Structures are given as structure tokens and as C-alpha cells.
Amino acid sequence: MVTNRELHDGREDGLEPLAPLDPAAVGDFGELLEAMAQTAFSGRQLGEAYKVLLEMVRDPDCFVVATFSGAMSVAKMGLVICRMIEAGMVDAVVTTGALMAHGLTEGLGLTHYKVRPGMCDRELYEKGYNRVYDTLEMEKNLNEVERFVAKALDTMDLDRPWGSAAFCHAVGAVLAEQSDQPSILGSAHHRRVPVYVPAFTDSELGLDVAIRAMIRARQQGAEVEREPWSFPPSYNPFLDLLDFGRRITAQKKLGIFTIGGGVPRNWAQQVGPFCDLIDYRTGIDVGQPRFAYGIRICPEPVHWGGLSGCTYAEGVSWGKFLPPEEGGRFAEVHADATVAWPLLIAAALRAL
Numbered sequence: 001m002v003t004n005r006e007l008h009d010g011r012e013d014g015l016e017p018l019a020p021l022d023p024a025a026v027g028d029f030g031e032l033l034e035a036m037a038q039t040a041f042s043g044r045q046l047g048e049a050y051k052v053l054l055e056m057v058r059d060p061d062c063f064v065v066a067t068f069s070g071a072m073s074v075a076k077m078g079l080v081i082c083r084m085i086e087a088g089m090v091d092a093v094v095t096t097g098a099l100m101a102h103g104l105t106e107g108l109g110l111t112h113y114k115v116r117p118g119m120c121d122r123e124l125y126e127k128g129y130n131r132v133y134d135t136l137e138m139e140k141n142l143n144e145v146e147r148f149v150a151k152a153l154d155t156m157d158l159d160r161p162w163g164s165a166a167f168c169h170a171v172g173a174v175l176a177e178q179s180d181q182p183s184i185l186g187s188a189h190h191r192r193v194p195v196y197v198p199a200f201t202d203s204e205l206g207l208d209v210a211i212r213a214m215i216r217a218r219q220q221g222a223e224v225e226r227e228p229w230s231f232p233p234s235y236n237p238f239l240d241l242l243d244f245g246r247r248i249t250a251q252k253k254l255g256i257f258t259i260g261g262g263v264p265r266n267w268a269q270q271v272g273p274f275c276d277l278i279d280y281r282t283g284i285d286v287g288q289p290r291f292a293y294g295i296r297i298c299p300e301p302v303h304w305g306g307l308s309g310c311t312y313a314e315g316v317s318w319g320k321f322l323p324p325e326e327g328g329r330f331a332e333v334h335a336d337a338t339v340a341w342p343l344l345i346a347a348a349l350r351a352l
Contacts, residue, residue: 097203
């Protein structure tokens with residue numbers, strides 16, 4: 001049976017029309033992304049992310065948290081982070097220790113190399129080549145990083161508890177003083193942008209600090225050889241948690257820019273539920289911070305049920321984000337960050 005349908009044009013229902021992308025009419029990255037926003041699939045996602053990013057960083061009331069995970073410094077994306085910090089696009093960074101450690105390799109003027117096809121991983125180990133997919137990190141590089149970390153630790157009061165933000169600040173200060181190479185922690189130090197590494201012990205930096213604590217204990221007369229596991233550093237991750245909460249609850253509006261997912265993404269986002277629980281369980285009203293802007297570049301799909309694939313809409317149910325009807329502006333790009341991220345930032349830098 002054929003029903004009588006009233007066929008609509010689309011415009012009469014207020015739908016937004018699309019437009020063909022003409023590469024001959026594009027003059028710069030910004031124009032390209034604006035044109036991509038009128039296309040479909042991942043291209044439209046990236047174009048819409050550009051709009052949200054500009055709105056977020058131009059909002060004078062917005063405090064922007066950037067979270068980075070994955071081997072982005074090994075993938076030579078470290079300077080992208082530096083330029084974001086230098087341009088004032090980022091007010092706080094939450095990341096992994098591995099990303100910071102490999103970023104120090106760049107900051108010290110050291111080199112990563114391409115993996116040559118056919119190279120054997122066992123032979124790579126014997127030569128001190130650590131493989132990250134298609135790229136090599138030298139064990140010699142990491143030894144240089146450890147020596148540099150020791151210099152930074154010498155500037156800290158290690159007899160008092162410290163968090164990763166204090167450690168990153170100390171490393172950034174020494175970098176700014178001793179190296180003219182651009183670096184993530186150096187740029188963060190110059191702009192006074194705190195850098196938090198919530199899973200600090202899951203990294204080369206964490207291992208370096210643990211071993212340095214053993215060496216320091218030995219220098220102070222302890223019999224480290226008998227039980228080397230009994231000399232923990234005075235690192236306290238709760239100092240980071242509380243410092244981040246203090247900063248976030250002092251802001252008028254919040255935005256988040258995320259590459260990948262994992263611990264950095266969730267640690268930054270959980271500040272909303274944390275504040276809700278403080279109020280609910282203690283009666284102390286610290287506010288209800290919610291992210292009003294969000295841009296995420298991550299290829300992880302939703303249907304695996306993992307954290308890194310979860311949407312901003314899902315985050316609304318946890319009290320992490322403002323829903324769209326209350327002003328939430330979000331964009332999610334399901335793509336390889338090494339492809340999409342540089343395009344997005346190159347355009348934004350020219351627009352600001």
C-alpha cells in the first residue's frame with residue numbers, strides 16, 4: 001500500500017545544506033577546514049572541530065585543559081603541542097610520562113629514527129633500539145634523559161612530598177636554562193602552564209625517579225643492596241589531584257582538547273564527578289565544574305565499550321560535560337591524530 005507522503009526540500013525544516021569541496025578555491029588551511037565542514041564523514045568532523053576550537057580559544061572566560069596520550073612525541077608531534085602552548089591555546093596539560101620522556105629526547109636535541117623494513121626486533125633490542133611501531137627511540141637517548149632528570153631532581157626539595165606538576169615544572173625550568181631547543185616542558189614553563197602526569201610511574205620518567213631515590217638513599221648511608229625496593233621517592237599523586245581541582249573550580253568556564261584517551265583523558269574529565277562527590281559526602285560545596293567545550297581526536301570506536309571510545313554525550317551522564325541544551329559545544333574526530341591534528345592547529349594558529 002502506497003501512503004501519501006509530503007516530500008520536504010530540507011531547507012523548509014531548517015536543515016543545513018552541504019557543498020562540494022573545490023580544492024582550487026582553497027587558499028589556506030582555515031579555508032580548507034571550513035570547506036570540509038560542509039562535506040561529510042571524517043572531513044566534516046574535522047571541519048566542525050575547527051569551529052569549536054576557535055570558539056573555545058577565543059572565549060576569554062574559558063580555561064582550556066589539553067590531554068595527550070599515545071606516542072605523539074615519538075611521532076614528532078611535540079612541536080604541535082609547543083605551538084599550542086605558546087599561542088595561549090592551552091592553560092593546563094594532562095599527559096603521559098612516556099610522552100614527556102620522549103619529548104625530552106627532542107628537547108635535548110636528540111633524534112628518533114625510522115624503522116627500516118625487515119629489521120628484527122630481537123636485534124633491535126641487542127643494539128639498544130626501542131621500537132614504537134614504525135619509529136625507533138635510542139636507549140642512549142633515554143640515558144641522556146635520565147641524566148637530565150637527575151639535574152632537575154637536584155633543584156627540588158625531595159624530603160617533602162611532591163607531585164608530577166612540581167616535577168614537570170622543575171624539568172621545564174632546567175630546560176629553559178640549559179637548552180635552546182623547543183620542548184613541551186620548556187614551553188609550559190615559559191607560559192606557566194602546569195603539566196600533570198597522573199600515571200607518573202608508568203613511564204621512563206617514573207623509573208628514573210625510582211632509581212634515583214635508591215641512589216640517594218645509598219649516598220645517605222642506607223644499605224640499599226639488601227632491599228632496594230624499600231626506598232620509595234616522596235612522590236604523592238594526590239597533590240596533583242587536589243591542585244588540579246583547585247585550579248578548575250576557580251574558573252568561569254572550561255574547555256578540553258583531547259588527543260587519544262586513556263588515563264590523561266579520564267583524569268582530567270573526572271574533576272566534575274569528584275566535586276559532586278565532595279559535596280554529596282562531606283557537605284562542602286566546591287562548585288559543579290562541567291566542560292562547556294570539547295574537541296577530541298581519537299580513532300577508537302564507541303562499540304568496544306572502552307573509555308577512549310566513549311562520547312561526550314556519555315560524559316554528560318557522569319556530570320563531566322554540559323549537555324548541548326545548556327551550552328555544551330563538542331566535536332569528535334575519529335581519525336589518526338598525526339593526520340588530523342596538524343591540519344587543525346596549523347589553521348587555528350593562522351586564525352588567532
